[in-house]
Amino acid sequence: MTVVDVDLGSRSYPIFIGSDLLGRADWWERHAPNATVAVVTNDTVAPLYAERVIVALQALGRRVVPIVLPDGEEHKTWQTLNLVYDALLREHCDRQTLIVALGGGVVGDIAGFAAATYQRGIPFIQVPTTLLAQVDSSVGGKTGINHPSGKNMIGAFHQPQAVLIDVETLASLPDREYAAGLAEVIKHGAACSAEYFVWLESELPALLARERTVLTEAIAGSCRIKAQVVSADEREAGRRFVLNFGHTFGHAIETGMGYGAWLHGEAVAAGMVLAAELSVALGTLEQGDAKRIRRMIESCRLPVAPPDFDLDTWQELMERDKKASQGAPRFVLLRGLGEGYLSPVPRERLAALFAAVGGAQRRDQSPRVSSGTAG
Numbered sequence: 389m390t391v392v393d394v395d396l397g398s399r400s401y402p403i404f405i406g407s408d409l410l411g412r413a414d415w416w417e418r419h420a421p422n423a424t425v426a427v428v429t430n431d432t433v434a435p436l437y438a439e440r441v442i443v444a445l446q447a448l449g450r451r452v453v454p455i456v457l458p459d460g461e462e463h464k465t466w467q468t469l470n471l472v473y474d475a476l477l478r479e480h481c482d483r484q485t486l487i488v489a490l491g492g493g494v495v496g497d498i499a500g501f502a503a504a505t506y507q508r509g510i511p512f513i514q515v516p517t518t519l520l521a522q523v524d525s526s527v528g529g530k531t532g533i534n535h536p537s538g539k540n541m542i543g544a545f546h547q548p549q550a551v552l553i554d555v556e557t558l559a560s561l562p563d564r565e566y567a568a569g570l571a572e573v574i575k576h577g578a579a580c581s582a583e584y585f586v587w588l589e590s591e592l593p594a595l596l597a598r599e600r601t602v603l604t605e606a607i608a609g610s611c612r613i614k615a616q617v618v619s620a621d622e623r624e625a626g627r628r629f630v631l632n633f634g635h636t637f638g639h640a641i642e643t644g645m646g647y648g649a650w651l652h653g654e655a656v657a658a659g660m661v662l663a664a665e666l667s668v669a670l671g672t673l674e675q676g677d678a679k680r681i682r683r684m685i686e687s688c689r690l691p692v693a694p695p696d697f698d699l700d701t702w703q704e705l706m707e708r709d710k711k712a713s714q715g716a717p718r719f720v721l722l723r724g725l726g727e728g729y730l731s732p733v734p735r736e737r738l739a740a741l742f743a744a745v746g747g748a749q750r751r752d753q754s755p756r757v758s759s760g761t762a763g
């Protein structure tokens with residue numbers, strides 16, 4: 389078992405990564421001493437993994453309250469959050485109750501927000517079961533739900549007291565979801581650590597084959613990078629921006645295509661290719677390094693070409709992004725591999741970029757991915 393510490397003073401917590409961890413009684417005994425444990429999951433993950441966790445907790449004498457939510461981003465709403473509160477109240481859960489979030493980023497965000505707000509805040513443990521949740525959403529303490537007028541518009545920072553990552557859960561993850569998680573892994577290398585990027589290049593075949601030891605190392609590497617960035621900037625006032633590499637374009641693609649048409653990681657993948665090309669055009673990244681990023685994305689069977697929006701559409705979509713400062717979109721660009729920096733980009737530059745890359749597909753199509761060697 390590999391342990392990565394997230395250093396946040398009194399809110400510090402460990403991330404445990406390894407195989408066959410879900411049912412480890414010794415782990416639960418140590419990290420879930422609470423008499424009552426509410427296990428929040430969804431109707432896809434529950435039949436796969438809930439029993440292992442619940443049996444382990446019950447064997448330790450804990451009272452378990454299972455809360456099974458409907459699966460899907462469209463359920464990341466106030467109404468679903470209310471189902472969690474209803475169950476906690478019905479079962480007389482108090483401030484000593486522990487919430488365990490078992491599932492992908494949607495479950496983690498809802499359960500985490502419930503933990504942040506139920507009786508003014510109760511402890512919670514993240515047990516992420518998608519690659520995206522393991523390397524990204526379960527680390528950093530952002531929790532929340534969507535509002536009809538925008539994604540993640542209602543939320544809170546609430547750090548978990550531990551994160552348990554069982555890489556075995558990735559065996560059942562659909563290929564497309566797995567690839568989408570890899571996009572965030574690539575992002576950590578491209579924007580934060582050249583060394584990690586080079587390591588990913590060398591281990592890519594094993595990573596695509598979901599080989600356990602390499603998966604454990606890759607997830608630990610990504611968590612270490614995210615933990616470092618988050619430790620330096622818990623509330624996203626400064627350096628945390630580097631984690632948005634590929635995301636200004638990515639969010640525009642997600643919005644422009646209509647949520648759900650492209651997975652977040654797919655949109656970010658095409659966004660990273662654009663941001664790398666832009667860095668080349670601005671003279672801060674070697675063409676060869678942009679090619680390496682593109683090649684890795686392609687090998688993961690992620691899209692490298694954006695949809696063919698016209699310039700005004702791009703501009704409008706990007707100005708809507710919540711990270712835009714006073715309407716002018718800012719981009720995370722690369723000063724060499726592994727070093728992201730933040731910069732506004734003049735409209736002419738963007739026009740030249742979109743003219744150079746061209747469009748890949750029409751609005752009504754899903755992302756076209758190359759035929760890589762992904763397993």
Ligand SMILES: NC(=O)c1ccc[n+]([C@@H]2O[C@H](COP(=O)([O-])OP(=O)(O)OC[C@H]3O[C@@H](n4cnc5c(N)ncnc54)[C@H](O)[C@@H]3O)[C@@H](O)[C@H]2O)c1
Nearest residue numbers: 432459492493494495517518520521524525530557560561
């Ligand atoms: N809090 C943060 O910092 C942060 C960061 C990034 C993303 N997010 C949020 O995370 C969400 C996306 O997370 P996601 O990509 O994990 O999506 P998701 O939670 O919707 O999971 C994707 C699909 O995989 C299923 N699934 C989960 N684990 C599985 C497994 N082991 N085997 C088979 N199927 C499994 C889910 O039920 C779902 O159908 C978005 O709502 C996004 O806003 C939050």
Ligand SMILES: [Zn+2]
Nearest residue numbers: 572635652656
């Ligand atoms: Zn992302």
